């Protein structure tokens with residue numbers, strides 16, 4: 139008869155299993171850290187001007203810090219100038235007391251057409267040569283929130299705001315072959331669609347995911363596609379799941395911490411690591427006739443990969459047209 143595990147061997151076996159599990163998680167984390175990738179180039183960006191929206195925190199902050207360290211000039215396009223100036227102070231300390239390039243805070247609220255127009259005017263007046271525009275600012279909220287022109291914020295800020303901004307700068311961006319970086323997300327592959335019937339409206343989809351956000355990130359990709367087709371120097375990317383202020387509107391329950399902590403620890407990268415994808419898009423020549431937003435390629439883990447989403451041409455063209463219409467409608471409603 140086989141021997142039963144004794145009171146001694148059972149705890150030993152459990153301890154062994156727990157150690158094995160912990161070891162596997164640590165190994166997996168190390169593997170992921172390697173896979174997520176880092177930008178290796180370190181050439182000077184002196185004399186090059188970048189505009190980064192949402193530069194005061196999260197990925198925008200980390201991108202700004204990395205580029206200014208390489209002597210770039212950065213226009214920090216932020217909706218709150220106090221926060222922008224605080225971010226500059228923090229960055230100065232983190233960089234050892236001096237900023238190698240230059241930082242210029244400028245006000246931009248992507249939830250307001252008027253603010254976007256004023257920003258574009260000021261930029262055209264003060265920055266004659268623009269190397270790169272990083273459309274980074276974005277949000278995800280749980281409760282109904284609208285922009286000044288009454289568009290729900292995922293559509294209004296994440297998509298339409300940057301659409302208007304690029305449109306106002308289009309001649310300069312086109313003529314100077316300015317790099318236009320679009321920060322999308324892999325969430326565009328998950329439960330995302332362009333819901334033309336409800337475009338710009340707050341919709342409760344009854345999903346555990348924030349589908350309005352996912353839809354807006356799909357719009358980012360479609361938008362990058364259309365810009366590329368129109369001859370702009372455009373790069374689209376996903377930074378990966380990152381530890382930033384992005385989740386500020388989520389209110390996790392205690393058991394979420396318990397259940398999801400190990401998964402989050404495995405999957406979550408630092409803002410600095412996620413920003414590598416933005417830095418890569420902003421400084422390296424990676425798109426080719428074969429690999430670009432039109433053929434479904436985007437930057438992820440600091441290299442090009444193909445989206446799982448099946449993009450279709452009529453949707454791509456229609457989103458552009460509907461966005462033009464939405465801007466006209468929003469502008470008209472405000473002026474009456």
Ligand SMILES: NC(=O)c1ccc[n+]([C@@H]2O[C@H](COP(=O)([O-])OP(=O)(O)OC[C@H]3O[C@@H](n4cnc5c(N)ncnc54)[C@H](OP(=O)(O)O)[C@@H]3O)[C@@H](O)[C@H]2O)c1
Pocket residue numbers: 191192193194195196197198215216217218221246247248249274275276277295321322323324376377378379380381382383384385
């Ligand atoms: N973190 C992630 O896991 C993750 C994953 C995939 C994609 N992304 C994308 O990465 C981008 C940056 O996100 P993050 O993680 O860095 O988030 P974050 O830490 O919350 O930073 C977002 C930035 O956007 C700004 N912003 C929000 N609404 C704005 C508005 N109306 N006008 C101008 N600026 C506005 C915020 O300004 P305030 O500080 O004033 O609010 C902040 O500077 C977003 O487009 C997001 O969709 C993030």
